[in-house]
Each structure stands twice: as C-alpha cells, then as structure tokens.
Amino acid sequence: MITTNFVEQSSLINDQLGGRMKEVVEYVAQFIVNSPDKVKVTEENSPEGVLLRLEVDPDDKGRVIGKQGRVAQAMRTVLRVAAAKKGTRVQLEII
Amino acid sequence: MESQESPKNQESQEFSAKTVEEATKLALEKLGAKREDLEITVLKKGKSGILGLGAEEARISVRSVSAATTADVPKVARDILSELLEKMGVKASVEIVEPPLASMTPDSKVVALDITGDDLGILIGRRGQTLMSLQYLINLLVSHKTKARVPVMVDVEGYKRRRYEALQSLAERLADQVKSTKRAVTLEPMPANERRIIHLALSNDPEVTTQSVGAGEGRKVVIAPKGRETHPQTPRRATESDFRPESRERQA
Secondary structure, X not given: OHHHHHHHHHXXXXXXXXXXXXXXXXXXXXXXXXXXXXXXXXXXXXXOEEEEXXXXXXXXXXXXXXXXXXHHHHHHHHHHHHHHHOOOOEEEEEO | OOOOOOOOOOOEEEEEEOOHHHHHHHHHHHHOOOHHHEXXXXXXXXXXXXOOEOOEOXXXXXXXXXXXXXXXXXXXXXXXXXXXXXXXXXXXEEEEEOOOHHHOOOOOOXXXXXXXXXXXXXXXXXHXXXXXXXXXXXXXXXHHHHOOOOOEEEEXXXXXXXXXXXHHHHHHHHHHHHHXXXXXXXXXXXXXXXXXXXXXXXXXXXXXXXXXXXXXXXXXXXXXXXXXXOOOOOOEEOOHHHHOHHHHHHHO
C-alpha cells in the first residue's frame, strides 16, 4: 500500500518536473515556427533524467534548429537550468 | 541575430506609380501610415521613357513595421522573459533598465532587462554562456512577436554592467601602458560582446588600435600602438590582476 503510494507520488512529481520543461520547449517553439499547431513535445523519464522530443512541421525544422544549430543549442542550455533547478538532467531531441 | 523572414502576420502590399517616390506617397496615403512605420522594398524602379514611350511604372512592396510595436519592445521583452523564467522554474523578477553606457555607441538603440532574485548564478553560466543563450532566445522570440529589430540585452543582477565597466577601465589602463611601453598587449580570450566593449572603449583613442585575433573560443583582443609595425606574437599577456582594478589601486 505504502509502496504503491510512494511510486505513484514520485511518478507524479516526475511528471510535473518534465511537464515544466516541456512547457519551456513548447513556448519557444510555438513562437518561432510557422505552424504552431503542429508543435508537439513528448517526454520520457529515464534514470538519466528527462528526454524531451520536439516534433514540428518539416518546414519548420530549420527554424527550431537554427543556423549551425544555434536555436537548438540555446534551448538546450536554457533547459539545463530548468533541469538543474529540479535536480535532474534533460536531453532534447528534435525529430 | 537570425534574419528569418516568416510570412505570418506580415501582409505586404504592392503599389505602383510613375516613380518610386510617388508610389511611396500613394502607399502612405492609402494605408494612412507614416514613412517610419513602413518597410518599403522597391520591386521595379520604373523608367520615365521618352515622351511617355517605353515608360515603365515603378512598383514597390510595403510591409507594416509600425512604430507602435517598436515602442512596445521593452514591455513585450520583459513579459516574455518573465514567462520563460517562470516555465524554467526560476523565481525571479525582471525589470526594464537603462542599458550600460559602456556598451553603447551614439546611435545604438538597445532595450536592457535585468533579472533579480536569489541564487541566479545558474543563469549566468561559465563565462556568461547561459546568459548569452537566454539572451539569444529572448531576441528571437521578441523579434518574432514585434517584428521590430531592436536588440534586447538580458542581464542578471547587473553582472554584465559590472563586467562591462571593469572591461572599459581595463581597456583604458592597458591603452596607457601600450602608449608608454610602445608594445602591444594581448588580453585574455573573451566572448564577442566583451571584446566589443574593449574595441568601443578605445575606438576614439588616436594613439592605439585594437584588433581581435584567434578563432572561436580563443579569440582575444590585441591593443597595439598606432603608427608602426606591431608584433602581436611578442606582447605581454594581461594577467589576472589587470582584471581587478581595486587590487591594483591598493598596491599603488
């Protein structure tokens, strides 16, 4: 009973953690793409931290990556702060 | 800054008349706008021809970049930064501040934001890298939102302001030294925004020149005496103590 509760709670907290970071990516991506409705961010929790996958319209892919990956790199840097605040790690994949 | 043209919310209209000036006038009248609110692209210059023969109309494309959005930049930028920080889980407040003087050229228009709160070192990062990424994103988002080309400077608790002031006085001291020893001095590697401060600080000094050498992370400024061949390979390296004006004054 207690164990189940604990697992439930910790996964709930984890969801919230990932949820916030997901919002960071969604917020930035929706601003800079031409098709904001096609922005989709999924998250996966693993022992190494949170894995975020950002999916956008193929035409917008260049916008979220940026010249020489500058936008993607900036998003990752900012996400690292968000992750550190929660004591976890984060990876961002653009697919 | 990236100069991506996004077609959304950017309705451009075309106008034609005998000359570009007349087409512009027509556009201003039709749209009831002021010249500074519009971005005008000349599509065809137009030819007057001889006695109306072979004449071609001038054609321009007009896009609204209204002054209102430019005036909105500080508030829009502040709101976007606050929202992003909140989503990042950083508790902090954002204020619109005067841009640091050391970073200004007479004609530069910059919006400066300062983030204040507890334990914000995490936002600065090594050599200000994190802060630079944050600033890059904010500029990207603000320019998409307002369509204005006003650079936004993001600072954390006056970190850049202090850094810029220190760099400015460092530049002046090293310039004096270069003048008296007639030998070039190389500074430590610095990011682009900091090298710019050195260049700016000495741009009006007739006795020295500044130049950035090296590539990427290792790029650094050389301050050299003007008016003779310099040997950048033999300069004295600026030491750590050069970066601390206080300690130097105490010794003196």
